[in-house]
Amino acid sequence: MATPVVPNQFAVGKNRIIHKPTTATFNFETGQTTFKSIDWGSADEQLSSGQDYRKEDIARVAQQLLSKLPR
Numbered sequence: 001m002a003t004p005v006v007p008n009q010f011a012v013g014k015n016r017i018i019h020k021p022t023t024a025t026f027n028f029e030t031g032q033t034t035f036k037s038i039d040w041g042s043a044d045e046q047l048s049s050g051q052d053y054r055k056e057d058i059a060r061v062a063q064q065l066l067s068k069l070p071r
Contacts, residue, residue, distance in 0.1 A: 001052070002053065002057060003053050005019070005057040005061045006061065007061055007064070009021055009061075010065055015028060016028070017065055019043070021049075022042045022047070022058065023039075024038070024039065024041040024043045024055075024058050024062075025041065026038050026059075026062045027039075031071045033067060035062075035063075
């Protein structure tokens with residue numbers, strides 16, 4: 001069963017958003033509403049902690065965070 005993805009699992013940097021448990025990294029250009037590139041890290045793999053995060057859940061929350069950033 002997939003582990004829930006929540007906003008506090010992410011680190012938001014200057015031009016990237018990182019899902020800390022999986023190291024999935026979403027790169028974007030300032031002012032844009034879409035991602036320039038995505039490195040999925042260990043998304044869709046069961047982690048040693050037993051957690052299993054789905055790519056689509058991670059991407060959905062990352063997109064929500066991106067949309068809240070100042071333009």
